[in-house]
Amino acid sequence: MPTCKLVLISVVAFLTACAAHQAPSPASPPAATPAASGAAASSDSRTVPSRDGSYQGEITGQARPGSKFARLQVGMNMEEVQTVLGRAPDRLHTYESGKRWIPFYFGNDARRMQVLYKGEGCLILTGGNVWGGAGGDLVSIHHDATGACYQP
Template identity: 70%
Template structure:
């Protein structure tokens, strides 16, 4: 039978190894990766957008608790023009008057931060044809809430959607 001291030593080594792996994934930074909430994880959508709409700006959420990203400019008459960072999915669908044409989810890098209990361990990107793409938080590691708008990409061609 394993003694308590051996168990504690093995547990400590395992935990330190996991922390080292997280530091390697985040570029060796010892700071939590909380600044990535403003931008969608894949960098490709911004690069594939047309040159006229490739400008990016960081915008505070409605309640001021986090930053979001808006890429490009809304076309005149676009329904995306009325969207605000921090809206929930229901508000967005009500404002746009329809459900998205396509969507997919993926894990953000925050999924691997030990003891991360935020709602951004997963992300969801949705495509509205003729308008562009929206990025939402997809929930925490243990499930839970999500659905906060964190990114708007004004790209009517749909090139922003990269499943």
């Protein structure tokens, strides 16, 4: 019986300590984060619908006048992107998205692919489902001629 009281006292002490800890108030401004080596500021980011309107994508930065990147649209597939840009990407890598761990998720966004076009910027595309099929839809465009947006 003394063990039960000790456990109960420990739990009450823990919960009291947790209740005493205050989270930052929503009214306080978020801590400033320095821009990573020339990357576009987050305030320069905007949400746009895909071409077919089935999902929301993101565009960061402004395209240079006359840039081929300016002709890209969220919702294009990888083949269309390469046709518009006239070349394959300079670098690319894939990574798992958080959707990879959702039970019974059969969408094409379990993986993501980030590509770099030197002198233009970075693109993020869906990388396929958990079995490697589908994917290739453009979800994010980062106009950044320096290439700082590419993070392998």
